[in-house]
Amino acid sequence: MQVNIICATFAGVLGAACFFSACGRRDVEKVNSSPTVSPGQTEATAHPSVGGPLTEKQKIAALLDVVEKSKATFIRNDQEYPPAAARQLMEYKLNKAGEQIKTAQEFIEQLATRSSTTGRVYQIKLADGRTTESAFWLRARLAEIERPALRHE
Numbered sequence: 691m692q693v694n695i696i697c698a699t700f701a702g703v704l705g706a707a708c709f710f711s712a713c714g715r716r717d718v719e720k721v722n723s724s725p726t727v728s729p730g731q732t733e734a735t736a737h738p739s740v741g742g743p744l745t746e747k748q749k750i751a752a753l754l755d756v757v758e759k760s761k762a763t764f765i766r767n768d769q770e771y772p773p774a775a776a777r778q779l780m781e782y783k784l785n786k787a788g789e790q791i792k793t794a795q796e797f798i799e800q801l802a803t804r805s806s807t808t809g810r811v812y813q814i815k816l817a818d819g820r821t822t823e824s825a826f827w828l829r830a831r832l833a834e835i836e837r838p839a840l841r842h843e
Contacts, residue, residue: 744835744836746792746793746794749793749794749832749835749836750784750791750794750797752835753794753797753798753802753828753831753832753835754777754780754781756831756835757773757776757777757780757828758773758774758776758777759773760773761773761816761817762814762815762816762817762827763814763815764776764812764813764814764815764824765812765813765814765815765821766779766805766810766812767805767807767808767810768810770815780797780801780802783801783802783806784797784801787800787801794832794835795832798825798828798829798832799825802824802825802828803823803824803825803828811823811824811825812824812825814827
């Protein structure tokens, strides 16, 4: 028997529910109901259950989704990683940090910027071949997540 646990992620804001199974597999299903939207909000800025803005945990989940869906190569200690592996590393570090990380900015600065082993800065090689520090790229993605006008389907 498989046990599924629903999580409130950015995917939930866009009309999908993310399920984590007991075996660690993640599945995304389309949800038919729309989140509650307060006056002055769009579905993209509404919290799926209370109609408020995205929580910090939802912003972090959204960043992880952006990392995984990117066409970038993540460079850690001179080794290149595909987006899915980069997400797994960031999730591992986030889970290990526990409640110490409270905001998306803290997530970027403390977990997704440099190697905790060597102190070397993480780099991201973009699809066009340019390379930048992960902190710059992630801060730009966070700004897009926090700006409702840019978060359309």
